[in-house]
Amino acid sequence: MIRKLVIFGVGLIGGSLALALRQANACQTIVGCSRNAEHLQKAVDLGVIDSFSLDPAEAVRDADMVLLAVPMGAMRHLLQQIKPVLPADAILTDAGSTKGSIVAEVAQVFGADFSRFVPGHPIAGREKSGVEAAIPDLYVNRRVILTPQAHTDADAIAKVEAMWRVTGALLEQMPVELHDQVLAATSHLPHVLAFSLVDTLLNMPQREDILRYAAGGFRDFTRIASSDPVMWRDICLTNKAAILAVIAAFQQNLGEFAELIDAQDGEALHNRMEKAKYARDNYVAQFEKQEK
Ligand SMILES: NC(=O)C1=CN([C@@H]2O[C@H](COP(=O)(O)OP(=O)(O)OC[C@H]3O[C@@H](n4cnc5c(N)ncnc54)[C@H](O)[C@@H]3O)[C@@H](O)[C@H]2O)C=CC1
Ligand SMILES: O=C(O)C(=O)Cc1ccc(O)cc1
Known part of the structure; x- marks a missing residue:
């Protein structure tokens, strides 16, 4: 007590x-x-x-x-x-x-x-x-x-x-360092990406049409961009090294997706997406098992 x-x-x-x-x-x-x-x-x-x-x-x-x-x-x-x-x-x-x-x-x-x-x-x-x-x-x-x-x-x-x-x-x-690396990848990066995606779209000339016609995927992906900006600014400032490291890894991977699309390499794109879908489906299944 x-x-x-x-x-x-x-x-x-x-x-x-x-x-x-x-x-x-x-x-x-x-x-x-x-x-x-x-x-x-x-x-x-x-x-x-x-x-x-x-x-x-x-x-x-x-x-x-x-x-x-x-x-x-x-x-x-x-x-x-x-x-x-x-x-x-x-x-x-x-x-x-x-x-x-x-x-x-x-x-x-x-x-x-x-x-x-x-x-x-x-x-x-x-x-x-x-x-x-x-x-x-x-x-x-x-x-x-x-x-x-x-x-x-x-x-x-x-x-x-x-x-x-x-x-x-x-x-x-x-350990402290492991915590900050793991959370940078699973929590801090997704929040930065959600804020960045909305920010990117806001800067496009067609932004009103984009937001008007956005579907459920946009809503799912950007839910966390409604989080408190003060809290997330502070998280970014206090976990700088780990967040920059995962942003760099993500930029590299996104660049590879862009190259595959540019090269019209459907097979490689499909393989990567299939691997990611499998991993994500497994993660959700584990999560749902824990919930019960
Ligand atoms: N929101 C979330 O999902 C999670 C947040 N956290 C962490 O928990 C902490 C609190 O987050 P939330 O409860 O979501 O925030 P919140 O905004 O709901 O609550 C923060 C509280 O701190 C007070 N506050 C703000 N600045 C202050 C200052 N300078 N001096 C004294 N009080 C001040 C506010 O009046 C408010 O009552 C943060 O460090 C955040 O990173 C941890 C896990 C999850
Ligand atoms: O809104 C969500 O889904 C979150 O991810 C909440 C959250 C935000 C910050 C943390 O440090 C831990 C959990």
Whole structure:
């Protein structure tokens, strides 16, 4: 049982965790903290948090668990505000989409041997943001990856794992670098591509006709281009090397598709598409098995 959980950034991710914990009675008090009193009051009205404070020092007093669920670019400033007031026995964790930058920022602000920080990332979400989008079952059967370091306190890891387990999530651990490479490929690249595709079409002279006659495939492919631009800007900026590496691989592959089309090489095109379809069908079948 968590005594007092403080959530910095009560949006989709922080709000959904709060709802799941409240539903399971796994937390005595949940306090929200950010800069926007209106959003926080809404979170209270929706029954997501018990109370809120705009003052980080007041919020974290007596806390035993503190979760950072703000855009990646806002993490450092928050860490600096929390540092002087975090109770010595409290656990600090986060839900950010990239792990290398927050791990480096915690080391800079709290010291390289700070053992009470457990980096985390729920691989669950949607293109909608804000507390209104929060739902209690967002994490059911979804992976939560923790990327602890050698010096991370085992007891702190166990408590963060227990917190996420209450939500129905499946816990895994992974090295920071591997996390950022894997997520660059499976999550960050697709989002960049969706934003880039819509941006490309917007710059075409026939854009109105293009959008008017777009079919379901366009809608499926670009759903994630409706995601929050602040969040995705920050993910791109904080996972630069890994994202650039997968963009380069993708550019190479797209160039090969262009060459095959130019050369009218139907057989090679078909082979590549068949291989990709097989892999994608298998992925979806696995995913659907997990859902059951
Ligand atoms: N949306 C998604 O599908 C997923 C997001 N994440 C990560 O979780 C974190 C939160 O994302 P969401 O909940 O989707 O965002 P959100 O926009 O729904 O919520 C973010 C919250 O942070 C607050 N906030 C923004 N800037 C702030 C600042 N400078 N200081 C204090 N509070 C601030 C906002 O008021 C809002 O309550 C991000 O780091 C994101 O990368 C992780 C997994 C999935
Ligand atoms: O909207 C979707 O399908 C997503 O892919 C959500 C998502 C966004 C960011 C993450 O770090 C993890 C999951």
